[in-house]
Amino acid sequence: MEKLSNYTFNRANGFRLKYFFLVFLLLNFFALVAQPFLIPQPQKIELTSGYFPFSASTTFDLSNNEENQTLELLNSKIKLLFGFEINGSKPKFSENFISFQLNNELQPEEYKIKIAEKSISILYGKKAAQHAISTLVQLFYFNKNSTGASKIPCMSVEDVPVFKWRGMHLDVSRHFFPVTFIKKYIDILSLYKMNSFHWHLTDDQGWRIEIKKYPKLTSIGAWRKGSMLGRYRDHNIDTVSYGGFYTQDEIREIVSYAAARNINIVPEIEMPGHSLAALSAYPEFACIDSVFEAAKTWGVFDDVYCTKEKTFVFMEEILEEVCTLFPSEFIHIGGDEVPKTRWKTCPNCQNRIKSEGLKNEEELQSYFIRRIEKFINSKGKKIIGWDEILEGGLAPNAAVMSWRGTEGGIAAAKQKHNVVMSPGSHCYFDHYQSTPEFEPIAIGGFTPVQKVYAYDPVPTELSAEEKKFILGAQGNVWTEYITTASDVERMAVPRVIALSEVLWTPKQNCDWENFSNRLHEHQQFLKIMGINSSSSIYDVLYKSIPSDNNDYAIELQSQKSGKIYYTINGKNPTTDDQLYTKPIKLNATATLKAALFLENDSTGKLLEKKFYHSLSSGKKITFIEPPSSYYKGENGFHLVNGILESGAEIRNKCTGWCNADAEFEIDLGKICSIKKISVYYLNDKKNEIFPPQNIIFSFSKKSGGTELKNISHSNSVHINGDHVIEEFENCKARFVHVRVLNPKRITNNNSAKKDCWILLDEIHIE
Secondary structure: OHHHHHHOOOHHHHHHHHHHHHHHHHHHHHHHHHOOOOOOOOOOOOOEEEEEOOOOEEEEEEOHHHHHHHHHHHHHHHHHHHHHOOEEOOOOOOOOOOEEEEEEOOOOOEEEEOOOOEEEEEEEEOHHHHHHHHHHHHHHHHOOOOOEEEEEEEEEEEEEOOOOEEEEEOOOOOOOOHHHHHHHHHHHHHHHHOOEEEEEEEOOOEEEEOOOOOOOHHHHOOEOOOOOOHHHHHOEOOOEEEEEEHHHHHHHHHHHHOOOOOOEEEEEEEOOOHHHHHHHHHHHEEEEOOOOOOOOOEEEOOOOOOOOHHHHHHHHHHHHHHHHHHOOOOOEEEEOOOOOHHHHOOHHHHHHHOOOOOOOHHHHHHHHHHHHHHHHHHOOOOEEEEEEHHHOOOOOOOOEOOOOOOOOHHHHHOOOOOOOOOOHHHHHHOOOOOOHOOOOOOOOOEEEEEEHOOOOOOOOOOOOOHHEEEEEEEOOOOOOOOOHHHHHHHOOHHHHHHHHHHHHHHHHOOOOOHHHHHHHHHHHHHHHHHOOOOOOOOOEEEEEEOOOOOEEEEEEEEEOEEEEEEEEOOOOOOOEEEOOOOOOOOOOOEEEEEEEEEEEEEEEEEEEEEOOOOOOOEEEEEEEEEEOOOOOOOOOOHHOOOOOOOOHHHHOOOEEEEEEHHHEEEEEEEEEEEEEEEEEEEEEEHHHHHOOOOOEEEEOOOOOOOEEEEEOOOOOOOEEEEEEEEEEEEEEEEEEEEEEEOOOOOOOOOOOOOOEEEEEEEEOOO
C-alpha cells in the first residue's frame, strides 16, 4: 500500500475517499446512538446495518427447556421498564425472536450477542446468562421510543470481565434488613454485572443467622437492648429492643435467588473478635466469667472468643451449618480488630501460647485462624479474612481482603495468596459522597463517585507474577449510620456502578467524562427500576484555597461536567448570574450560592455557604508549638480559610493540639489597625476536647511581639462550638502572636488520665 503522502488524488479517488469518510462518520454516529449508555462498557461492539424491533410481540425461543429461568429473569426487567412481558415458544420463529444458548467453549462469564433485523442470538458461558440479560435490557431501554417499544441497531457484542471478583458487601448486624431487600440488593448487583455478595452476618451488635445447634445465638444474640442515636461521640443511646435474623430456609431461598443471577454469596462469621452478640448467648466461650449483652454502641470491644478447646468445638459446629447453607468456595471469618486485652490475662490463653510454642498474642490470633482454616478446608472450602489475619503469620491457604489501605493486599500477594482489594480510601461506601454538611449523617470520610471510578485494584508495587493474585475488588457498606433499605441504596448507588466498570472494563477503556455522561442517562433508568440512587455527582463542592497576596479564594467544582453559576447577593443562581470560571475572591464576608446547570436547568443540591473575610484571611501562620499530626489543618491554613466549620465533620477540619498549648504567629502582611479578634474552637467535653483555659495575645510591628492582653475563657456560644471575642483600642501591628492555653483537664470522673485536646477552627482579626 502506498504511503498517504504519496497518494495521487483524482476525481474518482476523491469520491471514494469522501464516501469512505462519510461511511466512517455514519458508523461512528450510529455507534454512539446504539450504545453510549451501557454500563459497564462492553469489551467490543461492532455495528451492522438495520434494526431489530423489540415489542410485546417479540418472542423468546424455548427450544432449549433450560432457558425457562433465563426468560423469567429477562421478563422481570422488561416488565418494570415496558409494562409487558414477552412470551416463550418452543418452535423457532423466522423473525422477531430472542434466543439464548449455553456455550461451554466460552469463558464462564463471557457472552456474545448478535442483533440482526429478525433475531437476537446470544451465546453465553455457564455463568454469563445474567450478564447478557443486563446488556440486553439496557439496549432495550436506551433505544425505547414514544410508542413504548424499542428499535435497536443491529450489532455484535463480545464481552468478558477483567477481574474474577467483583463484589459488594452489606453489614446486616448493625442494622437488619428484610429478605425482600436482600433480594433487591442482589438484583442491583446483577444489573451491573457484579458477581459477589459479601454478607456480613455477625458482629458485636447482633447475630443474624440461625444455627440449629445453638438456638440462643438468635433467640438472645440477635437482639440488643438499645441503639446509638446520632453520632458516636454524642453518646445518645435509646432503650428500644432491636434485632432480627434470617432463618436457614430464608438463607437457602436467598442463596438460590442469587445463584440464578450469577451472584455468589460469601457469608462472614466474625472471629475471634467482634463477638459480643455470640457471647451474650453463650458466655462460657469468653475469657472471663461475666454476663454479656449485644453491643448498643459501635466500635471495638475487649471481650472476644477465648482460645480454650471448647471454643473451637463451638466455632466448628457453627461453621458446619454455615458451610452446608452456602455453596461458596470462600467463607469469610473476619479476623479484624481483635484486642488482646483479655488474652493477656486469661490463664487458658496463656497456657495455649505456652503449649503451642507461640511467642505472643499476635501469634495466638494466627493460631486461632489456622485452626479454623484447617476445619473449613476439610469441608472443601477456603477462608478469606480482613488483612489483620496477616498478623502473626498468614494461614496456609487463606485469601486476604485488604481494607486498611493496600499494604495488606500487597503483602499477601507477595506471599502468593489470593487478594480482594477493598481499601477504605476508595471502597467504603458508608463514607460521605458529597459535602458532609449537606448530607445525612455518615461514619466519616469522603469517597465521591469519581474517586471510586479512579481506583485501580492492582498495586503498582507488585510484579507481573504477583499481580495475578489480585482477584478483584469489593465495595463495603457498613451500617452503623444506615438504618433503612432506601438509605443503603442511596449510599451504594451509584458508587457500585462506578466500581462495576472499574472491575469489568479494561483500564485503558475507562474514561471519567465518558462514564459520567452514561451515568447521567442511567439516573432515569434507575428510577424506573425502583432504585434510590444518590444525585451527588451533580452537587457543587467548595474548597477554600490559598490565593495571591496572602488571601484565600473559593474553588468550586462538580463531578459531572456542566456550568456552575453563582451569586453572592443572597438570591438563588440562574443562568443570568455569574458563570464560574476561576476561583472566587471575596473582599468582604458574603454568602455564596451556587448550582450546577445542565442544558440551562439547575441540577443537584443548591450550595449555600457563608464565607468570612477579615484581616487574617489567608495570611501566613508560623507555628511556635506545632499541632498534632492528626490535625495539621493544612499547616495552619484552616485557621484562616474563611470558613466557620459546621456539621458532622468539623473535627476533621480543625487544627489541634494534644496535652499542649496552641501557639502560633499570624503575619498580616502590613501594619494594620486591630479592633477585634475572634477565636473559634470546638467544645466537645465528652471526647476530651475542651475550651481553652485562657488565651494570650501579643502584638508587634516585627515578628516576636510582647504580651498585651490575657483573656480568660468566655461563655459566648457559636453554632460550631464556643468562641472568644476580644476588642482592642489604639492597637496597630503586623504580627499577632496567639497562645491558647490547654486546660489540662485530663481526668474524667475517677477514670484514668486521658488526652486533653484543643481544636481550633478559625481566627478572625478585624
